[in-house]
Amino acid sequence: MTLLSSDHADTPSARGYRMPAEWAPHEATWLSWPHNRDSWPGVFPGVEPAMVAFVRALAECEPVYINVRDAEHERHVSGLLAGAVPRERLRFYRFPTNDAWARDHGAIFVTRPTEHEPRLAVDFDYNAWGGKYPPFDLDREVGRLMAEALGVPRYARPNVVLEGGSIDVDGAGALLTTEQCLLNPNRNPTLERADVERLLRECFGVGEILWLGEGIEGDDTDGHIDDLTRFVAPDTVVTVVEANRADPNHGPLAANRRRLDTLTVRGRPLTVVELPMPEPQYLDEQRLPASYANFYVANGAVLVPTFGCPADDTACGILRDCFPGRRVVPIDCRVIIAGLGALHCLTQQVPAVPAAAS
Numbered sequence: 001m002t003l004l005s006s007d008h009a010d011t012p013s014a015r016g017y018r019m020p021a022e023w024a025p026h027e028a029t030w031l032s033w034p035h036n037r038d039s040w041p042g043v044f045p046g047v048e049p050a051m052v053a054f055v056r057a058l059a060e061c062e063p064v065y066i067n068v069r070d071a072e073h074e075r076h077v078s079g080l081l082a083g084a085v086p087r088e089r090l091r092f093y094r095f096p097t098n099d100a101w102a103r104d105h106g107a108i109f110v111t112r113p114t115e116h117e118p119r120l121a122v123d124f125d126y127n128a129w130g131g132k133y134p135p136f137d138l139d140r141e142v143g144r145l146m147a148e149a150l151g152v153p154r155y156a157r158p159n160v161v162l163e164g165g166s167i168d169v170d171g172a173g174a175l176l177t178t179e180q181c182l183l184n185p186n187r188n189p190t191l192e193r194a195d196v197e198r199l200l201r202e203c204f205g206v207g208e209i210l211w212l213g214e215g216i217e218g219d220d221t222d223g224h225i226d227d228l229t230r231f232v233a234p235d236t237v238v239t240v241v242e243a244n245r246a247d248p249n250h251g252p253l254a255a256n257r258r259r260l261d262t263l264t265v266r267g268r269p270l271t272v273v274e275l276p277m278p279e280p281q282y283l284d285e286q287r288l289p290a291s292y293a294n295f296y297v298a299n300g301a302v303l304v305p306t307f308g309c310p311a312d313d314t315a316c317g318i319l320r321d322c323f324p325g326r327r328v329v330p331i332d333c334r335v336i337i338a339g340l341g342a343l344h345c346l347t348q349q350v351p352a353v354p355a356a357a358s
Contacts, residue, residue, distance in 0.1 A: 011202035012155050017110040017120050018205025021171030021231060022297040023323070025352040028063040028091070029298060030146065031055070032346075033077050034100040035069060039133075039339045043283070046335035052084050054303070054336075054343065057329045059089040061298035065350070067095040067102070067142065095145045098138045101341055103226070104129070104163035105139035106348040107146040107154070110204060113354040121147035121154045122203050124162040129221045130186025150350070160199060161187040165224040165345055167200070172234040174265045175206040180214045180223030210263050210270075214252040216240075216277075218287040218340065226344045227291040228256060232322040236271040240293050248287075249277060275318055279309040283338045290333070294342040295319060302326050305333035305342040 012018075034051060037044045058064050064085070068074040074092045081090060097105065107121035123143035128136040147154040168176045181187070182196050191199070197209045215223030229239040241257055242249040260272045281290040292315035295304045302323050306312040312330060320328040333342045 012110050012120055012122060013202050013205045016112040016114065018112070019108065019110045019169045019171070020351045021169060021234075022349060024171055026062050026299050027350045027352045028065050029058055030065040030067070030102055030106055030348045030350055032067040032097045032100045032102040032105070032142070033073070034339070035073065036099045039099055040335070041283070043335055043338045047339070048080055050332065050335045052080055054331050054346070055081060056084045057301075057303055057331060058298060059085045061301045063089050063091060065091045065093060067093050067097055069096045070094055093145070093149055095142055096138045097142060098128075098136050099133070100339070101345050102142075102348045103165045103345050104221070105142045106164065107143035108164050108348070109152075109351050111351050111354050117153050118353045119150070119152045119351065121150070121152050123147065123154050123156045124160050125158050126163070127161050127187070129163070130184065132220060155203070157203070163221065163224070164348060165221060165226045167204070168225050168230050169204060169206060170231040170234045170265070172266075173206050174208040174210060174231070174234070175200055175204060176210045176212065176225050176229055176231065176237070178212045178215060178223040178225055178228065181221065181225075184222050186222070208265060210265070212256045212259055214255070216252070216289050216291060217248045219289040220340050227289055227293055228253070229260065230293050230295070232273070235265055235268060236273065236322070238273045238275045238293065238318065238322060240275045240277050240291050242277045247280070253277070273318060273322060275315055276311040278307040278311050281307055281334065281337055288337045289340055290337050290342070292319070294344040296343045296347050297323070297326075300326055301329050303329050303331050303343050305337070306330040307337070308332070308334055
């Protein structure tokens with residue numbers, strides 16, 4: 001396996017790589033199976049049945065790669081999925097993890113239309129969202145293991161912390177992120193905004209960086225973009241808004257909404273589609289970061305987190321309009337969100353090899 005240096009002249013962008021949009025074709029989706037009961041205090045027994053329902057829907061769209069702790073854990077997870085998911089749609093990897101959030105601890109894949117090394121794994125450091133949840137030593141190794149398993153070259157930035165949930169791309173040169181997360185001193189205290197922007201351009205092959213402000217209540221990731229605003233087409237985003245002015249989310253989301261009206265992509269204003277927020281979700285007294293923006297775009301379908309409230313149908317209808325030709329599949333996330341993440345947080349797409357490189 002090739003390991004690219006972190007020299008500025010040898011970046012993924014310099015080598016012609018870019019991060020495809022999530023709606024581009026996938027080879028598979030990668031998950032890390034939940035096992036850390038501390039992440040779902042008091043409700044873990046409901047997590048695995050919810051995951052089975054999620055993987056069943058996901059496997060109808062594409063193969064699913066699953067990280068498990070060891071051989072015993074693989075037997076356990078395989079048994080849970082038996083009868084629900086065809087075995088040929090699953091591939092298990094004995095890559096032990098501290099937690100389940102593959103979007104953030106996994107490699108991020110970029111592609112280029114060449115016959116030689118058409119895919120590359122970008123592998124950042126990981127510190128559990130600013131050191132909040134030690135230990136995270138196993139999670140730090142997962143990106144490297146994923147690259148090795150696929151036999152793709154790896155671009156390692158071991159001294160830079162960046163989680164996959166903090167960015168979203170349109171596949172055509174634009175990237176969305178937030179100031180609250182990427183400028184947070186608990187990630188990279190020595191990096192200024194210009195440094196972060198250079199890093200994003202070098203790693204993901206983008207030209208335009210679109211910054212939003214703060215995230216939602218209960219979000220322990222410090223404002224990940226995948227709970228706020230997502231590209232649904234190269235010039236179009238969906239963004240969550242909170243109509244209830246008494247809700248703590250109203251102000252920050254309204255500020256992000258206003259900022260979107262000032263942003264352009266390739267010289268044109270963004271088209272902005274509003275998504276509602278679900279009713280507030282709680283675990284005991286803790287506000288949970290429930291958001292319909294945490295959907296996942298799979299091959300032929302959009303999997304949407306739902307929370308047992310009237311806005312579920314509204315959100316699914318809006319996303320159905322945004323993705324014509326794809327099925328919209330609601331996934332009940334009322335238990336999963338108790339771990340402070342949902343569908344997008346659990347997944348990492350493995351892009352298909354670009355057609356020109358096949």
